[in-house]
Amino acid sequence: MKVRIWGARGSLPVALTHQQVRAKVVAALEGAVGRELDSADKISAYVDQLPFDVRGSYGGNSSCVEVLAWDADTVHEHIILDMGSGVRPLAGAKLAKYGPGQPQTYHVFMSHLHWDHIMGFPFFTPAYIAGNRIIIYGCHRELEMAFRRQQEPISFPVPFDQLGATIEFVQMQPGVPLMVNDVKVTAKLQLHAGDSYGYRLERGGRAMVYSTDSEHKLDNAAERVAFVDFFHGADLVIFDAMYSLADAVSVKADWGHSSSVVGVELCQLAGVRQLCLFHHEPFHDDARISRLLAETRRYAEVTCEAPLEIVSAYDGLEIDL
Known part of the structure; x- marks a missing residue:
């Protein structure tokens, strides 16, 4: 992958x-x-x-991650995690080549339904092409309502029902794996306003975890153990590192986000190979994000017994598992 x-x-x-x-x-x-x-x-x-x-730049688009699990020339299916504004360049730069007459299936897994994670969908070109199939997975009962509501006339000029693709909604249950071809996907409940869900994807002996918009209470031992189990042995964990540890436990406690230090500690306990810092604070410029990355790497060098590779997510970053 x-x-x-x-x-x-x-x-x-x-x-x-x-x-x-x-x-x-x-x-x-x-x-x-x-x-x-x-x-x-x-x-x-x-x-x-x-x-x-x-x-360069860490970029400015909101959450969207593509998982390439299959040969696109033989398997016309795609996996996308969240549909923030980053899904627009995905559609334009990568998926635009699949026009009418080249039907594709898109498996979309939603962490949650806040606007920064769904706002790109109205600009997702494949949704307008007849013959395409878009399957949107999530654990929220309001999954379909959220996507329909943002395309009501008062908010967007193209109603949801005018989209050309076949669009389906599948409600998942946390902890119950779901197979997408040969990729096993498991959801986990996370602490965030209105709830969010992390996803673990496994294929061919490789595993990745997408865990954004999740707050970790340092005094909750049971939750800590549960996340270590969820992350266990993953080749990659994409982790919400929006705040500094000081902010996460003080002025921004209960805001639903975490820090790079917590990410390092969980990945260390879980035996993770690579940590990707994600969901950058919009007020942080490129220099500040780079400083955070350097500080996190230094912290990991001091505290980690096993090597932990750490990178900071940016628009266009590719990671091989």
Whole structure:
């Protein structure tokens, strides 16, 4: 399996401001002083060695993750986790090649129904193409209502019933595995306003966990054990690291999100191979997210007995399991 991040922000999409773009350009030019960047190859090599938060960006789209489990040329089915604004570039950059006459099936697993996780669906091009099949899975009883409601006339110009694809809703039960071809998917209840659900996907001896919009109470031992079991032995855990630990246990307690430190501790106990920090705070710029990543890696080096690879999610990141 392979994972591709299409949206990693929490709460709402954000865009780089002109001040932030200018700061990146200034930092890059300052580093170029005294260098003989007199060819395209030299310029490219110089840019490649710049820190990620200078040469790139963690992006601004809200939550959307693609799981590539099968050969797309032979199996015309796709797995998507959440439909935040990141699903629009997924549809445009990746799925647009499947036009009319090339029917596809899309398996969509929803962590929860807050707007930042469903807002991309009205812009999901495959939903407008007859012959496509979209199966939306979730544990909330209001699953279908949430998708229909955001396309009512007062909110969007295209009513839900005018979509060309066949759209189905499947209510899952936490802890009861569901098979999507040869991928086993299991949902787990998480602490968040209105409830959210994490998903564990397993195929061919590989496992990944998608656990966003989940708060972890440090004094709840039973919950801790339950999440260690859910994460156990996973090759990858995509984890809600929206807040610092200090914020998560003080001023933003009960806001429904977690921290990178908690992610490290749970993954360490569960024997996870790789941790991906996700659901970035919309007020955090690229430099601050990079600092958080560096601090988290240092914390893991000091506390982890077994190696734990840590990355920070950004729009376009691909991870092989």
